[in-house]
Amino acid sequence: xxxxxxxxxxxxxxxxxxxxxxxxxxxxxxxxxxxxxxxxxxxxxxxxxxxxxxxxxxxxxxxxxxxxxxxxxxxxxxxxxxxxxxxxxxxxxxxxxxxxxxxxxxxxxxxxxxxxxxxxxxxxxxxxxxxxxxxxxxxxxxxxxxxxxxxxxxxxxxxxxxxxxxxxxxxxxxxxxxxxxxxxxxxxxxxxxxxxxxxxxxxxxxxxxxxxxxxxxxxxxxxxxxxxxxxxxxxxxxxxxxxxx
Amino acid sequence: xxxxxxxxxxxxxxxxxxxxxxxxxxxxxxxxxxxxxxxxxxxxxxxxxxxxxxxxxxxxxxxxxxxxxxxxxxxxxxxxxxxxxxxxxxxxxxxxxxxxxxxxxxxxxxxxxxxxxxxxxxxxxxxxxxxxxxxxxxxxxxxxxxxxxxxxxxxxxxxxxxxxxxxxxxxxxxxxxxxxxxxxxxxxxxxxxxxxxxxxxxxxxxxxxxxxxxxxxxxxxxxxxxxxxxxxxxxxxxxxxxxxxxxxxxxxxxxxxxxxxxxxxxxxxxxxxxxxxxxxxxxxxxxxxxxxxxxxxxxxxxxxxxxxxxxxxxxxxxxxxxxxxxxxxxxxxxxxxxxxxxxxxxxxxxxxxxxxxxxxxxxxxxxxxxxxxxxxxxxxxxxxxxxxxxxxxxxxxxxxxxxxxxxxxxxxxxxxxxxxxxxxxxxxxxxxxxxxxxxxxxxxxxxxxxxxxxxxxxxxxxxxxxxxxxxxxxxxxxxxxxxxxx
Ligand code: SF4
Numbered sequence: 001x002x003x004x005x006x007x008x009x010x011x012x013x014x015x016x017x018x019x020x021x022x023x024x025x026x027x028x029x030x031x032x033x034x035x036x037x038x039x040x041x042x043x044x045x046x047x048x049x050x051x052x053x054x055x056x057x058x059x060x061x062x063x064x065x066x067x068x069x070x071x072x073x074x075x076x077x078x079x080x081x082x083x084x085x086x087x088x089x090x091x092x093x094x095x096x097x098x099x100x101x102x103x104x105x106x107x108x109x110x111x112x113x114x115x116x117x118x119x120x121x122x123x124x125x126x127x128x129x130x131x132x133x134x135x136x137x138x139x140x141x142x143x144x145x146x147x148x149x150x151x152x153x154x155x156x157x158x159x160x161x162x163x164x165x166x167x168x169x170x171x172x173x174x175x176x177x178x179x180x181x182x183x184x185x186x187x188x189x190x191x192x193x194x195x196x197x198x199x200x201x202x203x204x205x206x207x208x209x210x211x212x213x214x215x216x217x218x219x220x221x222x223x224x225x226x227x228x229x230x231x232x233x234x235x236x237x238x239x240x241x242x243x244x245x
Numbered sequence: 246x247x248x249x250x251x252x253x254x255x256x257x258x259x260x261x262x263x264x265x266x267x268x269x270x271x272x273x274x275x276x277x278x279x280x281x282x283x284x285x286x287x288x289x290x291x292x293x294x295x296x297x298x299x300x301x302x303x304x305x306x307x308x309x310x311x312x313x314x315x316x317x318x319x320x321x322x323x324x325x326x327x328x329x330x331x332x333x334x335x336x337x338x339x340x341x342x343x344x345x346x347x348x349x350x351x352x353x354x355x356x357x358x359x360x361x362x363x364x365x366x367x368x369x370x371x372x373x374x375x376x377x378x379x380x381x382x383x384x385x386x387x388x389x390x391x392x393x394x395x396x397x398x399x400x401x402x403x404x405x406x407x408x409x410x411x412x413x414x415x416x417x418x419x420x421x422x423x424x425x426x427x428x429x430x431x432x433x434x435x436x437x438x439x440x441x442x443x444x445x446x447x448x449x450x451x452x453x454x455x456x457x458x459x460x461x462x463x464x465x466x467x468x469x470x471x472x473x474x475x476x477x478x479x480x481x482x483x484x485x486x487x488x489x490x491x492x493x494x495x496x497x498x499x500x501x502x503x504x505x506x507x508x509x510x511x512x513x514x515x516x517x518x519x520x521x522x523x524x525x526x527x528x529x530x531x532x533x534x535x536x537x538x539x540x541x542x543x544x545x546x547x548x549x550x551x552x553x554x555x556x557x558x559x560x561x562x563x564x565x566x567x568x569x570x571x572x573x574x575x576x577x578x579x580x581x582x583x584x585x586x587x588x589x590x591x592x593x594x595x596x597x598x599x600x601x602x603x604x605x606x607x608x609x610x611x612x613x614x615x616x617x618x619x620x621x622x623x624x625x626x627x628x629x630x631x632x633x634x635x636x637x638x639x640x641x642x643x644x645x646x647x648x649x650x651x652x653x654x655x656x657x658x659x660x661x662x663x664x665x666x667x668x669x670x671x672x673x674x675x676x677x678x679x680x681x682x683x684x685x686x687x688x689x690x691x692x693x694x695x696x697x698x699x700x701x702x703x704x705x706x707x708x709x710x711x712x713x714x715x716x717x718x719x720x721x722x723x724x725x726x727x728x729x730x731x
Contacts, residue, residue, distance in 0.1 A: 010371075034690075035694050116716070221688040230698055
């Protein structure tokens with residue numbers, strides 16, 4: 001039988017990567033897709049690599065006088081949980097997630113943006129963190145308000161449902177989510193907000209709409225989505241400028 | 246005598262989005278006609294540019310009352326052989342309402358197939374055989390006589406009591422500087438648009454032929470097969486004259502992007518040097534594109550920087566295949582390493598690179614096509630233009646390709662549809678793999694962001710790239726579902 005309390009803690013993992021406290025900035029922009037990281041990286045002055053391990057790479061540099069960390073923080077709930085926890089333990093206080101989602105309202109168009117106010121936990125990983133089915137993780141309200149003001153238009157706020165089963169978004173499942181107030185579905189927001197909240201960090205998730213489950217549109221490589229991703233990075237850095245940290 | 250240069254209503258290459266360019270063949274012929282036979286009345290009707298449908302076209306032609314209508318192109322980029330059904334449909338409508346009007350076609354595709362195309366197309370009266378630039382003016386002049394002597398006009402096919410006859414071979418024009426500059430003033434220059442987004446857009450054509458003579462190249466179809474490999478007889482407008490033409494376009498017509506459609510602009514280093522010097526001397530800087538060969542770019546790598554300084558923002562060069570055997574079979578005369586190095590040099594000089602490549606060689610199977618895709622992905626040009634082999638009569642490979650041809654509907658002979666099979670792939674599989682390869686290239690997220698947003702590239706290049714990314718789905722509809730776009 002296993003005698004130790006835990007096999008690997010976040011601290012163990014950070015240590016294994018020769019991480020030192022202070023390597024991360026206290027603001028991080030975290031994306032699922034590595035190419036978004038590259039675009040974000042272009043905005044950083046003097047970026048220094050924090051680590052590159054298991055397919056995740058983080059850099060810390062300067063943006064308008066503020067230190068900022070950018071990196072790819074997972075595309076699915078399990079890896080998003082892992083990386084979010086490393087960031088929280090590594091000293092990040094403000095976490096800005098840039099992701100993508102499917103819209104659950106017909107009026108939300110491809111290439112528009114969704115700001116997650118909270119998450120419905122359809123994922124499997126967060127139950128290892130919170131033993132309460134009724135728990136609804138929340139985004140930081142003040143950051144969300146600020147970012148909404150920065151984005152100005154083509155942005156929707158609401159609950160985002162996180163699933164682990166992209167190919168099982170059936171009518172029954174989705175309509176149930178809509179009845180609970182979900183406006184979008186993704187595969188990351190729930191663990192991202194849950195773990196950030198458990199560590200008392202301020203987190204928000206901004207998602208570009210890449211498909212619409214109501215209209216059936218699919219636009220994973222639609223140019224409007226590419227353009228919106230680009231805009232989204234600009235908004236995230238504007239938010240960095242507005243954070244008083 | 247009234248000659249009408251007619252561009253009927255038609256679409257264009259799917260990957261180019263909304264693309265309405267001046268017809269460079271018409272512009273050159275109109276200039277020649279005006280200079281050599283000033284007594285002949287010249288009219289231009291570009292229905293594509295003016296957004297006219299067939300009814301509006303016929304109404305306009307009735308108003309013009311032409312004696313001779315000419316349709317033709319010099320460039321494959323208008324739609325390869327898919328232009329023919331459009332020209333035929335327009336000719337039919339003209340003949341229905343104005344049977345006395347003579348109809349002549351020429352240029353790309355027709356140039357190598359005049360007798361055959363005339364025999365197949367009762368709506369046409371003349372098909373020019375080989376180079377059009379002296380033949381059409383001479384034909385117009387002859388027709389203006391009371392008793393025209395058509396057999397005396399070299400380089401055309403005509404009907405004599407219903408029988409198709411062909412006149413003598415017409416030798417090539419040796420010095421393109423002897424030609425007047427294209428008659429841009431007769432065309433609706435403010436109406437042209439390139440790649441969905443580029444206004445004040447013009448296409449130009451400053452040389453003829455290509456010395457390389459690849460066996461699949463459709464450029465051959467501009468030329469009379471009775472000549473001595475005329476396609477490989479490379480002729481140019483001097484660098485000085487090209488600069489003069491660009492100055493005219495910029496200063497008189499407000500052109501903001503020049504797309505040089507010479508199949509091979511950079512054959513002679515001395516011409517490029519002269520062009521650069523002349524552009525600088527005239528204080529000209531306008532974004533432009535040209536097609537050239539990779540070995541010449543490597544030979545002239547020191548010229549990329551000065552070329553960029555005068556506006557060379559995007560260039561295309563051909564690779565077509567990656568395995569030595571195929572490259573040798575088609576006589577491409579390049580290596581994959583040369584292509585990779587050219588891409589690198591272009592990037593170093595902030596010039597967007599476009600590499601053409603092909604699928605549909607007789608030996609192509611799925612593994613070969615996917616291997617080709619992988620290699621191109623590794624070479625990582627900014628853009629690729631994928632072409633599906635189209636077996637045009639007149640190209641040296643025609644006899645080899647003919648047995649594999651399965652679809653004779655010329656509306657699909659535009660490089661974007663599969664019209665033949667290979668030894669190992671059905672026509673349908675070839676179309677599917679072409680769509681697969683194009684999507685694989687244009688859906689790589691990192692690449693898409695690089696070409697769409699990289700500020701080192703000229704904004705016009707980023708817009709051209711945008712047109713390719715935007716049309717990936719439509720390209721698949723052409724390649725897989727046979728949707729028609731030209
Ligand atoms: S190099 Fe290009 S233009 Fe020249 S013959 Fe070959 S394919 Fe045609």
